[in-house]
Amino acid sequence: MSKPVYGKNAVQSRNVEKISSYIWALGIGFIVFLVWTPFQVGLFNGQQIDFEKPIYVSSLLSSLLLLVWIGLYFTKFKLEGQRDLLAVASLLLPATYALSLIGAVSHYMAMNLLFIQSMYVAIFIIALYLLQQKQLNVVIQNAILAIAYFIVGFGLLNWLGSWKFAGGLVGWFSNTVRGGKYLDAVMTDSNGLRLTSIFQYANTYAAFLMAFLFVAVFALVRSKKWYGTLTHSFMLVPIIVSLLLTLSRGGLVMLPVVFILLLLFLKPAQQILWIIHLAISGIAALLVTSPLTTLGTELNTTFTSSAALKAWAYLLVASAVVAVLGWAVQRFASPRLQEKLGSWETRKLTGLWIPLGSIVLVAIVAFLLIGTSVRSILPDNIETRLENINFKQHSVLERITFYKDAMKVVKDYPIIGSGGGGWASLYEHYQNNPYVSRQVHNFFLQYLIEVGIVGFIVFMGFIGYIFYKYIRAYLKRDKDEFNNGFFFYIIALSILVHSLLDFNMSYAFMGILVFIGLAGMGAVMDNKPLRQSWNKAGLRFGYFAVLAIGSVFLLFLSISYIGSSNAALKGKNLVSVSQSYEEIKTPLVEALQSRPFHPESAIYLASLDLTVFKQTQDEQYLAEAYDVLSRALKDEPYNKDLLKQLISYYDLKGQSDLGFNVYRDNADKFNWDIDWYEALISRAQAFAAAANVQKDEAKKQEYLTAGLEAYQHVVDGVEHLKTLPPEQLQGRPFSITPTIALNAGKLQMLSGQAEQAAATLKLGFADNYADIVSSTTLWDTNWYSSLIARAFELAQQSFAQQDEANKIIHLNIGLDAYNQVASDLQGQPLPSSINLNAGKLQYMAGQVQAAAATLKLALSDDYSDAANREAARWYLAALKKSETAQDQTVYDKLIAADPAEAAEIDVIVNTQY
Template sequence: MSKPVYGKNAAQSRNVEKISSPVWALAVALILFLIWTPFQVGLFNGQQLDFEKPIYIASLLSSLLLLLWMGLYFTKFKLEEQRDLIAVAALLLPITYALSLFGAASHYMAMNLLLIQSMYIAIFIIALYLLKQKQLNVVIQNAVLAISYFIVMFGLINWLGGAKFAGGLVGWFSNTVRGGKYLDAVMTDSNGLRLTSIFQYANTYAAFLMAFLFVAVFALIRSKKWYGTLTHGFMLVPIIVSLLLTLSRGGLVMLPVVFILLLILLKPAQQILWIIHLAIAGIAALAVTNPLTTLGTELNTAFTSGAALEGWAYLIVASLVVAGLGWVIQRYVAPWLEHKLGAWGSRKGTGLWLPLGSLVLVGIVAFLLIGTSVRSILPANIETRLENINFKQHSVLERFTFYKDALKVVKDYPIIGAGGGGWASLYEQYQNNPYTSRQAHNFFLQYLIEVGIIGFIVFIGFIGYVFYKYIRGYLKRDKDDFANGYFFYIIALSILVHSLLDFNLSYAFMGILVFLSLAGMGAAMDSKALRGNWNKSGLRIGYLAAVAAGTVLLLFLSINYLSSSTSAMNAKNLVGVSQSYEEIKAPLVKALDKRPYHPESVLYLSSMDQQVFNQTKDTQYLDEAYNLVTRALKDEPYNKDILKQLASIYDLKGQGDLAFAVYEDNAYKFYWDIDWYDAIISRSFSLGYTAYEQKDDAKKQEYITAGLAAYKHVVDGVEHLKTLPPEQLQGRPFSVTPSIALNAGKLQLMSGDDELAAATLKSGLSEDYADTTNREIARWYLAVLKRSGGQDQAIYDLLIAADAAEAAAIDSIAAMQF
């Protein structure tokens, strides 16, 4: 029978380990790293300049930490057990990202993901060996808990009107504080006010809260000290309230799923305690959520100290009540439950009964909150979000569409993938309708796109092995709750499961938590001795040499990229305050010297060069812009803005045919971009008309064919959008615009199809004859009718009333012979 783990009966073995000062220093450095990272927008990989600098700093710091680890563990590292092999296997993860560079859709994004993955593995290796030592394990667990609790309270301080105070707490080390406030810790969207805390994205914050809600319950139950029990019990209400204030449907849907998965491994006594603590905290949180929602909305509009104090009073009183009840339960109920259920809990399969019962209970609660008026006890915005949870809701339908489109990408990039950022670069080519989402909203599919089947198998094999060996070790129940790794299992499982529905791991801080937790699970896993002689000096030194080489490369790249990013950001800041071309150009040149493919730097400098050319007519500026753009496109062939810059440069050179070719040749990449197809159609007519004037029938026909093909693409797309479920939003506008109707009608006229031209032109008409485009459509429409002896007197009268000179223009067009 396993030993009791509750109250006075707990007999915790605390062997004092001898840990050297340098190892303590490494642990402290890791903790400081974990304190810094979340307040940089959670190290969001936003795939643009504003977000990249903290990622490069984090990559640099993780490299230095890994070098320090190597210095400390060079003589201690051995290949003796399975745990050591996962430190070796971990290197395969960044290697698969390095391989994906060969077919990367965006070198810029792929390199960023390579740095991030390398950072994850650095943290994993360091943590794996630190967490093997029990003292350090407990210290790091407590540090992670303290950081998470601070993040929760940080969010609530912002919610209750204390944005300036919250900003002051972190402004000295966070680059996200502007005007004394942390940006968008509370956001407003179509659903109302939403709490996002450090992430600026409510759904990822919900995933974080879900993980640490369960961690807090676990920490409360295992705590041996009264102050620990009270602290963890106190935090339950703030976490649940925060989760509700995110208005995250995904968080509410995945919460019971993760809860049941976590219960399965626990003994019956533990399961009952989890349910009791969460039920009490949930009831208390629901009791205060309504007034806290109202007060938060008021305080984020206009701060009053009375409302703020009232809000904190609700929160603190509810938290104190729950903390007190939690202490009573742990002091009296927990030992009794363990005594009564201890023998039963040792039987095989007994841990499944309560999870199965919980599944039924969750179903009943879900039905009451979603399908009945019981949800009216909640604030109106939360009630609305619950009411809209169904499989026909637009966000669910959109996610299914993302997933289907993601598989299309995988089909074309099956083996080594499309590189980091593959979805963001390619999704417009494969999308079913014109949505905008640079994230696939499923971490696993996004990972599959980026590294292909080979990399995905490596990743799933790696985490699958860690989970399998951990669960085997945990079920032996030969370690106490401070050393059995369940703390880390909760974090890893919660975040990974929620990531089936969202892009949580696009926040590198969340990825760090996952790999730190995988390391914690690895430290506690069932680790057997390796067969054969793996611990040869050649293998050990070879591994450490590979780690050292990779770390030095990572360090070099991080320093270079950090320098480039700093220069690019300096230039961006100068754009708003300086009129000097040379002053702005200097940092851009420095940025591009290290990364000639950096999209935003290329766009800034190319745009400036074109402006200076327009002023001076000096072709050296145009040549420089051309060289910048063509060089960048070698690494960024799917960057729409850089392609537009290339077309613009060709226009300035008077090479309209080459500009048209840029649009036509790359149209397949932007399947639902109506502006792109508008440009093709309008340029087709312009170039076709020029060819007509030059009596070049072959060229004229070529441009007519291209333009009409683009128009057919638009018409077919409009018809396809009619097949979408009525609940699903189409996304960006996609229709036959007046401009498209005008130019398509002209092309149809040039092709000799007067009847079709008239119908197309008429479809683009509006009642606004003050609009020049509408008058031109009417002019061509009436001219086409006149060519065949027809007339539309009502349109004619409206057009002439707007401009009497239109009569002569109509006659001129009607007389044309195409």
């Protein structure tokens, strides 16, 4: 028999009857919330308007559910047992995130994480008491299983080409469906296609599948109904196939670890049944995975009904066979095993033999699949992934690097942490090499970074206490499958163990599952009574007062943030379709009223103001842009895009020296951003050259020092990257680029280091510039002319080859060289050849107005000269492209010299550079 609904002390039966219908209503609302969240709240540690609103809606819904719980349990709640104390202690979790706001490096992300943590605690408290009622416990377990099975089916629909049908199933309430297709339910990376289902990240989906594979086996073994046995058996093959299709090495490594940990809690007969069911379904899954991989790859390229039917036939037949075998095992083998092994259960340590044997078996299987040719039975992509499982594999080495860098952050933010999203904001400052990972790939380290030692101790104490009390209770009493919480233990353990290697908990739905798992364990844990002094009315009322005030506060804050998010999204969408300044500005201003720190809204509004200033030269727009940016940067000092907008403001304000200061003063925040250092060194060179012309020795030395220090940082970084293990990927490009070499070389020339300048040029330029950078007449006008001409020639070649990256490199080389030689000549006329090629480079770079001005300088009166006609042709094309009035005099002279030039001008104008 199950225990009463409200904990250790029973309440009067009339009270149970009076509120039972309301508790059922709360339970149904709780389940609806669970159905809604998987397709709404995805990865939340980003900075994108499109994905923030579901966080606030989830917070609002969870606050409403908690307020309903408060109303139902206000007169019934008593601090009688340790379980009740858990409900109180859970409030410390969001409190530590609130505390971390004091030193948060990103107020925006810290607030988002506070919303998420508050939602987790609301779900935990509600589930802790709902799950103490057996009937609701069963319903919630079945609902969670149904959701999990739907997610598995949803993923396979996308894998087997039925993405339109899958998108139609959830498109009416999901914000992740675009054009009828769920985004990245099947993702592509260097390993090929990988199944992700709703998570859009294969490794997290693998963690989810691992948890529910074991949950399904548990549900299968405990099921007393034939249809339950068949259902859970049937789902084993789809789950295992899906797990293999994620190509997740972490999932495959952690699967046996969690399996053995779970076996330790089962009776010998149950252990054997688990092994039998997993063996049968595993063999069946392996037999069909290869054809399903091949057919899925084909169907994601070109859908054909025959291929789809064939794939579904493989899957459904294998699942049906396993379902029948699973039913047979439970119907005939299970009773005999229970009878034969029943006497073992009373003997000490008998439950250890099979797990120990399983370790040996797992080791053998692992050796066969990783160290021998047996893995060739698997599809090529899975075989390759298994072959690469070793400690020198790049993902292992990268994770080790993440962990080391994470500890650097902890060292600087030890007590209360850097706030929610701290790693995403700070990693570029602390990273060892230029990887791109806004996640630490270890949930516990990321939690430590965000809330510091204080918050981490609170969290680990909280979950450690629940696990300890649950395990103690589990081992001390007879196991009743519905009341021992093992269903929830499997979920929490599986996800948390896998989160040692990945960022599963950065997906709100996964976090919700873990906290429901913790609540399910807490509902049946060893619940010792508290002292009578704990049950004072003041303590109970104080707890409910804090809970109610916090819930109401979050409710109204969620409503405010939802409004702000709606306005921000509206403004973002209007930017691309509207020409009205006021129409675009209005929602952005509204979004910033309640959240002046919102990065995207601040960036959009500032960019809008700067654009209007360029058109009107009205200083009020500059002033507004500065106010918006400076206010946002107070709370988002590590936001690179905000800093770049501030630099643009200074440039338009005519205070480029202040823009240079932004680059210099924030360089250490982005140690491996080569674009940042390119801009810093280029600006240092330009200012140093200008100071040299003005004979301002102090300023010249200031800029020389800043530029050369930045260059040395790049040189040291390039040398450091050579020390990385050969198996570890470097990450983003980081090298002495041609732009850096050209500007750093000029800085060295200005400081009297001619030999170093020549060596620097050779470091930065590729072979196609070798003859130029090896010249004995570096830095004179003819040298610059040759360099600019070569840059244009190579930019043209790259354009013809549709090589956009190299086109941009050559454009930058030529334009930097032009700016340098123009500065050197101090206003003296440049050779026509330089102006011609520089003007063409400016035109190709989209600087058509500047191109027109430069090309005009290249013109002469001799239209019999082919070079002069070329300059006139490009000059007139630039005027036409910029919609500036035509220079009729030049046009008439050019056409008089060669009537075919009219068509040539149109060719240039119509070429999409």
